[in-house]
Amino acid sequence: TWRAALPLSVIVAGTSGIEMAREAKSGGADALLAFPTSNDPVRYHDRLGRELPVIAFYLYEAAGGVPYDNRTLQAILALPSVIGIKVATLDSVMAFQRIAGLMRDYPDKLLITGEDRFLGYSLTMGARAALVGMGAALTDVQVALLEAFRNRDFAKFVQLSGVCDRLAGATFIPPMEGYVRRMLWALAAEGVIPDDACDDPWGPVLDPAEREEVRRAVRDVRAARP
Known part of the structure; x- marks a missing residue:
């Protein structure tokens, strides 16, 4: 398992439902990255949070994401089991700015950038960690940026x-x-x-x-x- 291979690392498992969350928990995951849903997203995050801490995921629509409005995001971020949110808008600086602004009301929650196309700028807007596809290569330079x-x-x-x-x-x-x-x-x-x-x-x-x-x-x- 990943846990056996990486005993000292934090393992975040992607999930789109309760069964996947339970499998991740049994496999030793530390947290969940919740794929977006339009079906009662607040309840969805709350249910996942009964298994493991949850990172919400704001993903652009063309990749299967859901454009959560401010009210929905606030309700999700208010859940004690939600420890942060990953934001991957692809190229919408305005959407990232909107969510970064909301995060100021949740200083104990982690803003994770998924913005390959404006990685540096997303850090200036408050991102404190990165989970980007670009990190698959030349990772050391991106770490040096952070x-x-x-x-x-x-x-x-x-x-x-x-x-x-x-x-x-x-x-x-x-x-x-x-x-x-x-x-x-x-x-x-x-x-x-x-x-x-x-x-x-x-x-x-x-x-x-x-x-x-x-x-x-x-x-x-x-x-x-x-």
Whole structure:
């Protein structure tokens, strides 16, 4: 199990229902990431919270998310078992700003950014952690970005924020489902996996020219490594 392999790590399990939550609990998960629902979302989060602490998830609609309004978000965040929220709007700075504003009324709850396309900016708006698809590759530079902001090294933060934005601009573009293959390309460009190990059988076919754009972005990130 994941718990056996990572005995000292916090394990957050994704879930879309009670049975999945119970399975995650029995497998040693520490918390749940609740996939959005439009079916009585407050009760849904409350029920999940009877199993494990819950991280709510605001996800953009094209990826299956639900545009929770302020009243719903406030009711979810008010639940004692909800310890925070992950926000992944894709490209809606205004939606992120709205939720970040709500979070000021819940200082004990964690705002987790899922914003690959504006990772650095989301930190300035109050995100204290990140759970991003871009983190699958070149993770050290993204960690350095978070640390630079935390340490108030703003010159370094601005530099790394721009670098991460360029990487996201090469990997998180339409068709959005292609980001998995693009991140595999980034891993190959880094030498982590072989060049021929980048197939995503469930993803869309991509223009081969995109791969060179990913390679160029990886070179930029390498040059900016602390």
